Amino acid sequence: MLEDKTPQKTDIASLGEFGLISHLTQYFTIQQDSTIKGVGDDCAVLDAKGLKTLVTTDLLVEGVHFNLSYMPLKHLGYKAVMVNLSDVYAMNAEASQITISIALSNRFPLETVEELYSGIQLACEKYNVDLIGGDTTSSTKGLLISVTAIGHAEDEKITYRNTAKENDLLVVTGDLGAAYLGFQVLEREKQVFEVDPNNQPDLDAYTYLIERQLKPEARKDIVRILNDLEVIPTSMIDISDGLSSETIHLCQQSKVGCNIYEDKLPLDPQVISTCEEFDLNSTTVALSGGEDYELLFTIAQSDFDKIKGNPHLTVIGHMTDEASGMNLITRGANQSVPLTAQGWNALLEKNTES
Numbered sequence: 001m002l003e004d005k006t007p008q009k010t011d012i013a014s015l016g017e018f019g020l021i022s023h024l025t026q027y028f029t030i031q032q033d034s035t036i037k038g039v040g041d042d043c044a045v046l047d048a049k050g051l052k053t054l055v056t057t058d059l060l061v062e063g064v065h066f067n068l069s070y071m072p073l074k075h076l077g078y079k080a081v082m083v084n085l086s087d088v089y090a091m092n093a094e095a096s097q098i099t100i101s102i103a104l105s106n107r108f109p110l111e112t113v114e115e116l117y118s119g120i121q122l123a124c125e126k127y128n129v130d131l132i133g134g135d136t137t138s139s140t141k142g143l144l145i146s147v148t149a150i151g152h153a154e155d156e157k158i159t160y161r162n163t164a165k166e167n168d169l170l171v172v173t174g175d176l177g178a179a180y181l182g183f184q185v186l187e188r189e190k191q192v193f194e195v196d197p198n199n200q201p202d203l204d205a206y207t208y209l210i211e212r213q214l215k216p217e218a219r220k221d222i223v224r225i226l227n228d229l230e231v232i233p234t235s236m237i238d239i240s241d242g243l244s245s246e247t248i249h250l251c252q253q254s255k256v257g258c259n260i261y262e263d264k265l266p267l268d269p270q271v272i273s274t275c276e277e278f279d280l281n282s283t284t285v286a287l288s289g290g291e292d293y294e295l296l297f298t299i300a301q302s303d304f305d306k307i308k309g310n311p312h313l314t315v316i317g318h319m320t321d322e323a324s325g326m327n328l329i330t331r332g333a334n335q336s337v338p339l340t341a342q343g344w345n346a347l348l349e350k351n352t353e354s
């Protein structure tokens with residue numbers, strides 16, 4: 001349903017590698033003072049200005065991490081950047097530069113790669129990061145994209161995964177589970193389309209979910225908010241695999257346990273209604289859905305007053321001693337259920353089997 005309908009098809013070979021790179025990067029401007037040299041030389045040159053430098057990278061493979069039949073290229077470019085920026089913000093740092101490396105098979109014309117780069121450019125503009133380099137090569141099959149993000153932060157503010165303390169509060173940003181449900185909706189529509197290409201899907205009830213899947217936003221704002229509130233989290237991670245598995249990472253690396261309260265999990269109304277429609281448990285979706293790109297962090301109890309009432313932040317539980325384990329305290333019954341790191345792959349398998 002979201003097939004590439006670009007009428008023009010320009011063979012990439014006609015541009016040559018240098019032609020392609022300069023064509024793709026021509027509209028990118030340098031926004032950061034820390035970028036001394038961007039695209040165009042053997043290396044980019046950065047000036048960290050006394051701050052610590054943070055580096056993170058991700059490799060995305062067609063058919064494994066994305067599917068072009070319902071992921072428009074522009075969205076893919078945007079999302080590939082978001083996934084990396086989210087990792088920088090998860091360290092309580094500011095993202096400032098990215099590099100993009102791509103491998104393309106000859107089935108991709110120039111117009112398709114332009115689409116990809118228009119999404120990358122939108123992300124750079126919106127998040128104030130500079131594209132400072134990359135690599136371009138061919139692949140025998142499919143598209144590969146590797147993004148590296150670079151960030152900067154004061155040493156004292158960098159927040160690791162292994163420093164949560166017993167009795168700290170566990171806080172999550174935004175809401176959970178929507179990206180996973182967006183994927184489910186798109187999968188269903190794709191199957192309907194394959195049976196009847198004339199069927200026009202009515203996706204109004206799922207706009208938020210689809211947007212969360214196709215155009216996630218990394219939480220740059222949270223790094224600012226925490227800074228303004230003068231809160232330095234005691235530990236932090238971003239939610240790519242799902243709340244459950246990220247909480248387990250924080251706990252295991254910090255050698256603490258936790259209690260998460262089911263009735264505190266922030267859910268959008270579209271998540272609740274779509275879970276009912278798909279006969280899914282909204283708590284399971286929130287815990288294991290993944291791809292939300294929200295931040296999960298712990299704070300000292302003494303910082304609670306500073307974050308209280310902030311609409312972006314929800315306290316969902318607290319850290320305990322390691323021996324108490326990692327538990328979900330259920331709604332109503334108040335039972336304690338051990339958290340499991342299901343991740344959204346497990347959810348997916350269960351769904352496609354049935």
Ligand code: ADP
Nearest residue numbers: 021039040041042100101102132133134135136
């Ligand atoms: P080298 O041969 O030294 O690796 P390249 O010809 O690959 O240099 O790259 C030339 C310049 O273009 C470098 O600054 C490189 O970082 C940048 N570059 C190459 N590919 C890309 C890309 N896909 N996106 C953005 N910049 C790129």
Ligand code: MG
Nearest residue numbers: 134135136137
């Ligand atoms: Mg190169």
